[in-house]
Amino acid sequence: MRLPNWLHKLASPPHFYRIAARIEPWMLWSGLAAIAVGAFGGLLLAPPDYQQGDAYRIIYFHVPAAYLAMQLYALMAIGSAIGLIWRIKLAYAIAAAAAPVGLAFTGLALATGMLWGKPMWGAYWSWGDARLTSVLVMFFLYLGYMLLHASLEERSTADRAAGILAVVGVVNLPIIKFSVEWWSSLHQGPTISRLAAPAITWDMLWPLLVMVAGAVLFSMAVTLTRARAEVLLRERGARWVQDAVAADA
Amino acid sequence: MTPRRRRMVAMASGLVCLAAATALVLTAFEQNMLYFYTPTQIASGEAPERRRLRVGGLVERGSVRRLSGALEVRFDVTDLDRSVTVAYAGVLPDLFREGQGVVAHGRLGADGLFEADEVLARHDENYMPPEVAEMLEEKGHPPDASLR
Numbered sequence: 001m002r003l004p005n006w007l008h009k010l011a012s013p014p015h016f017y018r019i020a021a022r023i024e025p026w027m028l029w030s031g032l033a034a035i036a037v038g039a040f041g042g043l044l045l046a047p048p049d050y051q052q053g054d055a056y057r058i059i060y061f062h063v064p065a066a067y068l069a070m071q072l073y074a075l076m077a078i079g080s081a082i083g084l085i086w087r088i089k090l091a092y093a094i095a096a097a098a099a100p101v102g103l104a105f106t107g108l109a110l111a112t113g114m115l116w117g118k119p120m121w122g123a124y125w126s127w128g129d130a131r132l133t134s135v136l137v138m139f140f141l142y143l144g145y146m147l148l149h150a151s152l153e154e155r156s157t158a159d160r161a162a163g164i165l166a167v168v169g170v171v172n173l174p175i176i177k178f179s180v181e182w183w184s185s186l187h188q189g190p191t192i193s194r195l196a197a198p199a200i201t202w203d204m205l206w207p208l209l210v211m212v213a214g215a216v217l218f219s220m221a222v223t224l225t226r227a228r229a230e231v232l233l234r235e236r237g238a239r240w241v242q243d244a245v246a247a248d249a
Numbered sequence: 250m251t252p253r254r255r256r257m258v259a260m261a262s263g264l265v266c267l268a269a270a271t272a273l274v275l276t277a278f279e280q281n282m283l284y285f286y287t288p289t290q291i292a293s294g295e296a297p298e299r300r301r302l303r304v305g306g307l308v309e310r311g312s313v314r315r316l317s318g319a320l321e322v323r324f325d326v327t328d329l330d331r332s333v334t335v336a337y338a339g340v341l342p343d344l345f346r347e348g349q350g351v352v353a354h355g356r357l358g359a360d361g362l363f364e365a366d367e368v369l370a371r372h373d374e375n376y377m378p379p380e381v382a383e384m385l386e387e388k389g390h391p392p393d394a395s396l397r
Contacts, residue, residue, distance in 0.1 A: 087253075183282040246315055
């Protein structure tokens, strides 16, 4: 299977570098604006919950963080797979750029989940819960990818070895997603991503959706910035990089 | 077969094997993947005996009783079919109340009394303002804490 032509054109580093530089600020500022609106709506406008009072408001941070932790893992794995199969160097650069961002969001999801668990469940953490454990496994997969990538001197070897680890770790994603449905769990079931209507009233839901959209835009902007830096580093011998750096200086 | 195609087939078949292996492992360890057993599972002997385990369900309405002069509290955990009596001496989570989902960790005695050393509360996936919950209650559809 061949990749479509436009994708090949986008995969050329100078082309990607220019396009990313153009869309990046839009993503960053609209993302930050959405996060501000979502946080205001979630923390101040939304009503308290019938059961959890004000403590439920941590979902406005926990849910976007957990969502992005998984999305960025998928991005890292898809980038690695494209690199491994089609030998597209830019795909490896994007995978390497996404990893620390995904790790940060996974850490944020774990931390906010623990802060939520203490007052509601009565414990920060509970070993033996499939959802909590599988997310922790993802945290270590991100960490393993980064360490493996950093430990191998030759960049193409590092890309391939860490890329295989990223692809292997994909089996963990459905486990995270369905852990609360396949097995009994301390964690509650899905509220939004289910076949029935969302189990949350609209005045509580809209700030959450705005927050998720903002977090997606923000993380894409950060990943693009990192990917551009990664491309510059990897192509530092190329003529276009010298030109680009000279133009920026 | 082009090298690119070979790499694609290798990765796809590798992932299929990996997924199959993971599915087999998860099926083999299914008992250990469960966070808690329901009272029905315990009644039918599915739960391991003489081992620490968790029992989960709803706190049966009207079943919470405190023994005078002691910290111990007893309550029934039900899955609306069977129920298990839990004895616990310790701090209960804020969400603990009748009708709430809870998970108790401890040992099942020969007399059927579950001696817990940890009780955690579960909340369901429903979020709504108190007024909406009240309205549902009046209409006879209380937002029941789910067993999941």
